[in-house]
Amino acid sequence: MADQAGKNAAAQQRIVSHMQKDHHDSIVRYLEHYSKVSAWTAQSGVLTSVDLNGMNLTASGKAHRIPFDPPLKSYSEARERVVSMDQDCLRGLGRSDITIDEFIWPTGRYGVEFAVILGIFAAYSQRWWFASGGIVERSLGAGLARFSYRIQPWLFGGLLVIHAAELAYFVPARLRKHSVNPKTGLFWLWCAAQAVAGVGCSKRFDAMVEKKRVAKGKQQH
Structure with a gap:
């Protein structure tokens, strides 16, 4: 006994x-x-x-x-x-059997897309930069400054709305589905990347899921 x-x-x-x-x-x-x-x-x-x-x-x-x-x-x-x-x-x-437990930084064309979009967010975050006599006019000319001044609220606001909507979908459809917990830093890394890159981040995430699915399939055979 x-x-x-x-x-x-x-x-x-x-x-x-x-x-x-x-x-x-x-x-x-x-x-x-x-x-x-x-x-x-x-x-x-x-x-x-x-x-x-x-x-x-x-x-x-x-x-x-x-x-x-x-x-x-x-x-x-x-x-x-x-x-x-x-x-x-x-x-x-309602979860997938594939758990995502890592973050992959954007590289290659995804890295370029991330940098460009982040640059646009940063450049158009302040309207006064494009005002008459401002830094953009002095550095890049009055034409670009006037054009950017007119479109800044629409461009920046539009980007915020679109990327916020994409993030609102990304969280349940990808992060929650693949057991990425909101209490982890991993969750917030993916959220930050999605907030900036939008569709590009979703594609990277989907590629990672598919890679893990293929690897899991090989282990089962």
């Missing part, structure tokens, strides 16, 4: 360590789906222990119990069960 208890304790510790190290995104989803915890709170989730009847987790100091239904017959069933439960979470939360 003592020997079996020791084996069970070792199995429990392996499960907890493995989930914490390699599958924290699953722990977050368990809390969101089964315990109805917000994504922000769930990000702090910790799997504290597991037994044949369920898992014990904490998030922001609050304890949560998620039962196994039906209970496990042995700990050898744990891996299959937690994977199955995560699949239930993905379906229930």
Whole structure:
């Protein structure tokens, strides 16, 4: 009996360590789906222990119990069960099975697009720069200054509206769908990139998702 208890304790510790190290995104989803915890709170989730009847987790100091239904017959069933439960979470939360856990800086043509759009935002952020006698008129001529003065409110305002709308779509359709949590710096890096680059950022994100999907498909074969 003592020997079996020791084996069970070792199995429990392996499960907890493995989930914490390699599958924290699953722990977050368990809390969101089964315990109805917000994504922000769930990000702090910790799997504290597991037994044949369920898992014990904490998030922001609050304890949560998620039962196994039906209970496990042995700990050898744990891996299959937690994977199955995560699949239930993905379906229930409307998430993809591809988790994005990194940010890739724009390079190549995406880098050029990012720099150009950021430059336009910066250049047209202040209308007084284009006023008569201002820095643009003195540096680049009166014609460009007058033209830019007229279009500045429309150009800058239009860019803000369009990019804000794109960001509002990007967050649920891509970040939330691929389990990028709003409590992480990764989430805000992607938001900043999307706010500047718009469609170009969405294309980079989609390319990363596809790359991970292909890699996952190869691992399964």
